[in-house]
Amino acid sequence: MAAADPLGSGIGGRSAELDIGGTRVFVKRVPLTDTELRAENVRSTANLLGLPLFYQYGVGSAGFGAWRELAVHVMTTNWVLGNEYEGFPLMYHCRILPDAPPEGFADEFGGIDGAVLHWEGSSAVRERLEAIGRSSSSLVLFLEHVPQTLADWLHEYRTAAPKGGEGSPYLWVEEALARGTAFMSSHGLVHFDAHFASVLTDGRLLYFADFGLALSSGFELSATEEEFLSNHLAYDRCHTASHLLRHHLPDGLRGDMEHEVFLSEWIAGHRPDGVPREIAAITDRHSRAAVVFGEFARRLLTESKRTPFPAAEVAQAWRTTAVATPH
Numbered sequence: 001m002a003a004a005d006p007l008g009s010g011i012g013g014r015s016a017e018l019d020i021g022g023t024r025v026f027v028k029r030v031p032l033t034d035t036e037l038r039a040e041n042v043r044s045t046a047n048l049l050g051l052p053l054f055y056q057y058g059v060g061s062a063g064f065g066a067w068r069e070l071a072v073h074v075m076t077t078n079w080v081l082g083n084e085y086e087g088f089p090l091m092y093h094c095r096i097l098p099d100a101p102p103e104g105f106a107d108e109f110g111g112i113d114g115a116v117l118h119w120e121g122s123s124a125v126r127e128r129l130e131a132i133g134r135s136s137s138s139l140v141l142f143l144e145h146v147p148q149t150l151a152d153w154l155h156e157y158r159t160a161a162p163k164g165g166e167g168s169p170y171l172w173v174e175e176a177l178a179r180g181t182a183f184m185s186s187h188g189l190v191h192f193d194a195h196f197a198s199v200l201t202d203g204r205l206l207y208f209a210d211f212g213l214a215l216s217s218g219f220e221l222s223a224t225e226e227e228f229l230s231n232h233l234a235y236d237r238c239h240t241a242s243h244l245l246r247h248h249l250p251d252g253l254r255g256d257m258e259h260e261v262f263l264s265e266w267i268a269g270h271r272p273d274g275v276p277r278e279i280a281a282i283t284d285r286h287s288r289a290a291v292v293f294g295e296f297a298r299r300l301l302t303e304s305k306r307t308p309f310p311a312a313e314v315a316q317a318w319r320t321t322a323v324a325t326p327h
Contacts, residue, residue, distance in 0.1 A: 188217030
């Protein structure tokens, strides 16, 4: 571990790359709190601290614990090895190792007090963050190395071919995202943080990674958590499609318009000239759901973390659109 090349750190842990016998490996260190290390809690996927369910959303959450992240990696690795779905990095090994408490993991919010305020004063969130700040061990995950994030890969494409359109990778990305999110949903797994720095690619496949916020029907869930999971099974599909439209379509497509205005104008039939056919088709398929998701995200960030996910509205948006069918 001392020889590993550090990549970065954040509220969910620290990452690095390591060469083991000529094989490049991605290494993630996830803090293990004293509560998680109690004998009765080892490998438990229960919500040990009673964290609020809105803490599942990827807007600054430290997640519900290392054991949940491990459980998802075990699950996804088994899917890959069983030839059920290729789109996850393999987990080669994991270990519990002594570690120094992480520093600065709540700096995004000005410290723990700011993070607790962001999460509407939740005492359980405070307990979770303070426990991370006292942690003296980490769960170390040794994972298959995939060369690029999807965000970086798409940025390189846009730089080389800024007009996009015919022959572009956007349809491939759209379909791969749809297939991956459909597979997870059909197996009772919601990622909750599948922005394109958490999706990796080798140019052949997309790999969903970084499961710090994932929720699975295979976890030890309360009845309330089961209902929450059931209500969010379309979350990843909607999130990834919305993210693609907002952040990764060709530069200049929207002109000077705000994203939400552009989508509303598009739905109303007011479309700019010269949009490549493939890009227009993608926008047609996802603009309505993206508007619904965007309003949810706005309210979540600016009004209340208790904003309910509009599952019925999302479903209605898909029904009124010619949606790409995963296959």
